[in-house]
Amino acid sequence: EIVMTQSPATLSVSPGERATLSCRASQSVDNNLAWYQQKPGQGPRLLIYGASTRATGVPARFSGSGSGTDFTLTISSLQSEDFAVYYCQQYNAWRALTFGGGTKVEI
Amino acid sequence: EVQLVQSGGGLIQPGGSLRLSCAASGFTVSDNYMTWVRQAPGKGLEWVSVMYSGGSTYFADSVKGRFTISRDNSKNTLYLQMNSLRAEDTAVYYCARFLYNLYGDLWGQGTLVTVSS
Secondary structure, three states: OOOOOEOOEEEEEOOOOOOOEEEEEEOOOOOOOOEEEEEEOOOOEEEOOOOOOOOOOOOOOOOEEEEOOOOEEEEEEOHHHHOOOOEEEEEOOOOOOHHHHHHHEEO | OEEEEEEEOEEEOOOOEEOOOOOOOOOOOOOEEEEEEEEEOOOEEEEEEEOOOOOOEEEEEOOOOEEEEEEEEEOOOOEEOOOOOHHOEEEEEEEEEEEEOEEEEEOOEEEEEEEEE
């Protein structure tokens, strides 16, 4: 099983600031990585796939980068609606999809 | 509107059974890779099961032999039948459409399953 490790567990930022979230895979997943946003009481929302491709309707302030084992999700200027928990997910091992533990972005 | 609406769930005793439903609108369940993902209280996301468009099914080792996944094409609905439930199955269960069986572009609202005596 590919283990996905996210850091930090909690990120405290102010509106308008830049947020950088990290995700590390226990082995290479090439660029087969997705990022999700989850707000309380809701299902996850797909933000990024292919490590860097924004999903339909996702604002340009969200960007993804990385390949192999190290990935980054950057939110360039945090808006109030961006405070949520973010998860990465690898799909390189497509019969054993795994998620990271999440990063909570709080005010 | 393209959406997934879940039902089922609730409080069940250890060893009991429960069936979750996931009704789709705006697209056809049988044309897609449909997945169940769960989230234990305060924890991250865990992949549980997938049903391919062709009908093949796969399960996480933690639920293999206890859970089954199925669909009713006439109702455009996905199901998760959970048997021999354990306390560690307590979680919010989400159904999701996974594009190419890779990443989830559409998720249900989730339903809570609590296994406790």
